[in-house]
Amino acid sequence: MEVFGLDIGGSGIKGAPVDTATGELLSERIRIKTPQPSTPEAIVRTSVEVIRKAGWSGPVGCGFPAVVKDGILRTAANVDESNIGFDLKSALGEALGEEVHLVNDADAAGMAEIKWGAAREEYGTVLMVTLGTGLGTALFTGGHLVANTELGHIEIRGEDAEHRASDTARKRENLRWRAYGQRLDEYLNRIDALLWPDLIVLGGGISKKSDKFMDRLSVRARVVIAEMHNEAGIAGAALASVSEAERTGELA
Structure with a gap:
């Protein structure tokens, strides 16, 4: 379709x-x-x-x-x-x-990575984090989406997490990659302590530059880069449309 x-x-x-x-x-x-x-x-x-x-x-x-x-x-x-x-x-x-x-939008990107991308063979708990204007999150367990998680807004050091660790924050504060990687690592470790995911998938435009910050990450969970990059949101939105239509019987 x-x-x-x-x-x-x-x-x-x-x-x-x-x-x-x-x-x-x-x-x-x-x-x-x-x-x-x-x-x-x-x-x-x-x-x-x-x-x-x-x-x-x-x-x-x-x-x-x-x-x-x-x-x-x-x-x-x-x-x-x-x-x-x-x-x-x-x-x-x-x-x-x-x-x-x-x-x-993060749920859409996560659906694409679960279906076709970096998380397609993982059936445990998966967290997708999109690094862009903000911090978007999508949470899956056993391949099923827990919709509308807003985990980019947890508080870290008295601030909204996305105000510290999004790509916008990196650009706004002119952070070097080492400093940005440390902030992202602090955020991921906080999430890891709360959810204990089996896999964390990092997406968004900045994921294309993952070689700049991946070596700064110390989080327990396995961390991988999204395979679909910026196409994930588009493909996942289309997939979500089909999934919703099937659920409501519109394609019957």
């Missing part, structure tokens, strides 16, 4: 058609900067632009950086706070005239 995967982030909105059997992107991804301010209306407008530029018509799976409940956004850590309470699923569906399924 082919579904358009849309990955809405704090800095960019990107997407491409996806073969949900293989996770393969069927064309070059389209990316447009996230509008500022990132109001609901601006996000819908830019999302439609991305999809139209790709020449797509058909079902859409969308990942968004928020807790998502029944298509409604319940948090807004790295987008405008006016998104809280917004029914993005319905609004985007109406704007496109297509069926849209909405999921937390």
